[in-house]
Amino acid sequence: MSAGSVALVVTEEIAIPSWDLYELSIPCTVFGKPQPDLAEQWYDFRLCSAAYEAGGEAFGMTVRTPYGLDDIVGADTVIVTSVPDACVEEGRPLPDGLAAALRRAYDAGARMVSLCTGAFALADAGLLDGRRATAHWMHTAQLAARYPKVEVDDSVLYVDDGDVLTSAGVSAGLDLCLHLVRRDLGAHVANQLARRMVVPAHRPGGQAQFIDLSVPATDDESLGQVLDWARARLDRPLTVDDLARRAAMSPRTLYRRLQAATGTTPLQWLLNQRLARAQSLLESTAAPIDKIAELSGLGTANNLRHHFLKQVGVSPGDYRRAFGAGVGRG
Structure with a gap:
């Protein structure tokens, strides 16, 4: 290309x-x-x-x-x-x-x-x-x-x-x-x-x-650790309470610190990470859409399509055809 x-x-x-x-x-x-x-x-x-x-x-x-x-x-x-x-x-x-x-x-x-x-x-x-x-x-x-x-x-x-x-x-x-x-x-x-x-x-x-508000580097060591922890577990159910417990802080404190560091809420941050994972899988694998939804933590193919269209502006299938280098057609 x-x-x-x-x-x-x-x-x-x-x-x-x-x-x-x-x-x-x-x-x-x-x-x-x-x-x-x-x-x-x-x-x-x-x-x-x-x-x-x-x-x-x-x-x-x-x-x-x-x-x-x-x-x-x-x-x-x-x-x-x-x-x-x-x-x-x-x-x-x-x-x-x-x-x-x-x-x-x-x-x-x-x-x-x-x-x-x-x-x-x-x-x-x-x-x-x-x-x-x-x-x-x-x-x-x-x-x-x-x-x-x-x-x-x-x-x-x-x-x-x-x-x-x-x-x-x-x-x-x-x-x-x-x-x-x-x-x-x-x-x-x-x-x-x-x-x-x-x-x-x-x-x-x-x-x-x-x-877009990209996630910047942060000097908050506990926050950086919990974000890395969450990225490694995107295929699992994760809640704000889960992140707060991992960070050893209250949900309200987590919300405030994450918004200060990234400009977005914990739930939106999680959604952004899941969509980023889905994009990577669409580009690099031939996995079907429902499997990609599962691996990225978005649950169902319909849920993936809904958020993908809303955030990325195209369907997962169209995105794969544009960037998937022939790995699949979704």
Whole structure:
């Protein structure tokens, strides 16, 4: 299965200040490094500057690229990193030609993605009008005020509206990039890539108007242990009381800590884990749907289909046909 081409647009003339180096490294690592043992065809990746052949220094280093804005047209996916701080804080214009180039890429069929304040660039191009979108919580109020046609949500890590996706700041961009790999190449590939990067695996969810809160690392040792314990027993009946007893805390305390760490409730967390297990089994085994429902703890085939359609947006059979590599047809 081909992963397609990705154009990463940097809007600060390739001068990457401060922590933006981390943001730049995320898509470069996810899409720019071939993983031939995970997928025969990885992404065709190029770094494009809003100022052609421009260069700048940050931390004593210079980053240069031969690609400019004209090179984003024709890419399957266009990712925009954060725009210059002055464009956000002071309302200065975005780099010349950026909005028009993004619009041309979208009109040519590209999937448009923003990281952090890159949402301002998509909004400036009119690509977020009438859509739900997010950005770093420190800047969502400015985004909403400047672009009133955008439905800004500052409570989520990222929003997937099909062909336009936006993420909150810093590490939320990694969640979104792994979600894109999951959409393109399946849950198994995304999970293996996350493991190699030593980050939490991507969580399941629908592909239209999708909002996901991935499970972050936590310093709460007791919570981490009980979550690992639950993941190893997804094929068994598990309740909030079971998790609370294992964690040696009250159900109310477990609820509060888990929600603080993951942004979701214990029951929703369990459902997300079960669906992730079902996706992995659909990709890697020829087991019938009722067996997969049993192994993932969802009970019956009908229950699996119900939750799979609601969360993933397709039936288990259709998902297997797309990502199962011929292991079965469900």
